[in-house]
Amino acid sequence: MSDALTLPAELRERAGKGASRVLRREGRVPAVIYGGKEEPTTIHVEEKLLMKQLDTGHFMNSIVMIEIDGKKQRTIPKDVALHPVTDRPLHADFLRLAKDAKIDVAVPVLFINEEASPGLKKGGVLNVVRHELELVCEADKIPGEIEIDVTGLEVGDSIHISHVKLPAGSESAITDRDFTIATVVAPSALKRSEAAASEEEEGGEEAESTEASED
Numbered sequence: 001m002s003d004a005l006t007l008p009a010e011l012r013e014r015a016g017k018g019a020s021r022v023l024r025r026e027g028r029v030p031a032v033i034y035g036g037k038e039e040p041t042t043i044h045v046e047e048k049l050l051m052k053q054l055d056t057g058h059f060m061n062s063i064v065m066i067e068i069d070g071k072k073q074r075t076i077p078k079d080v081a082l083h084p085v086t087d088r089p090l091h092a093d094f095l096r097l098a099k100d101a102k103i104d105v106a107v108p109v110l111f112i113n114e115e116a117s118p119g120l121k122k123g124g125v126l127n128v129v130r131h132e133l134e135l136v137c138e139a140d141k142i143p144g145e146i147e148i149d150v151t152g153l154e155v156g157d158s159i160h161i162s163h164v165k166l167p168a169g170s171e172s173a174i175t176d177r178d179f180t181i182a183t184v185v186a187p188s189a190l191k192r193s194e195a196a197a198s199e200e201e202e203g204g205e206e207a208e209s210t211e212a213s214e215d
Contacts (some may be wrong), residue, residue, distance in 0.1 A: 007050065030044055156183075
C-alpha cells in the first residue's frame, strides 16, 4: 500500500474567487474536504508542500491525513486542478474516508521479469495497453502498484485482467469483460521483413500465372 501522507491545513475563513486569489498570492492552495456524511470543510494548504507530495508520483493513490488544529482527518485526493500554463495547483478536493470505506482508484502497473520472457528476448516488444488498472479497494488497503510477471511470454501472447492476482482488498472496477493489459508483439522491423517476404511471394505467384497464360 502507498504510504500515508500528512498534509497540514488551515480552515478558510472566506470563500469565493477573490479570497482564493489572495490565498494563492500568499503561497497557499484553496481546498475542500467532503463526504463521509459530513458537511464540506473548506481549507487551504501550503503550495510547496502540496507540490512536493504531488511529485511523489503516487499522491492520488495515497491516504492523506489532513491535520487541522492538531486533529487529523483521513482522506484520499480526488482532484487537483492545475494552472494550464504554469502547472501550479489551483485547487484540491479531498474525500473523507471511513475505516471500512471502499473507493475507486487508478493504480499503476509494473511489469517484472522481462528478461525471463522468451518473446522479449527474441526482440519482441511489450505493447502496454493499460498503464493503470481501475480498481475498487478497501480504503486501508490501496496498493501503490500492481506487479505483473511476464515470465514465459512468447510473441503473440497477451496478458488479461483474469491473469493478474490482485492483492487482498482489491478487485477490478471493470467486471463485464476480460480486458487486455499488455501484449508481446513482433518488432516493427520483423513485421516489415515478413511483409516484404509476403509481397515477394505474391509477386512470384503472379509471374508464374502470367507465364502460364502466355503458354
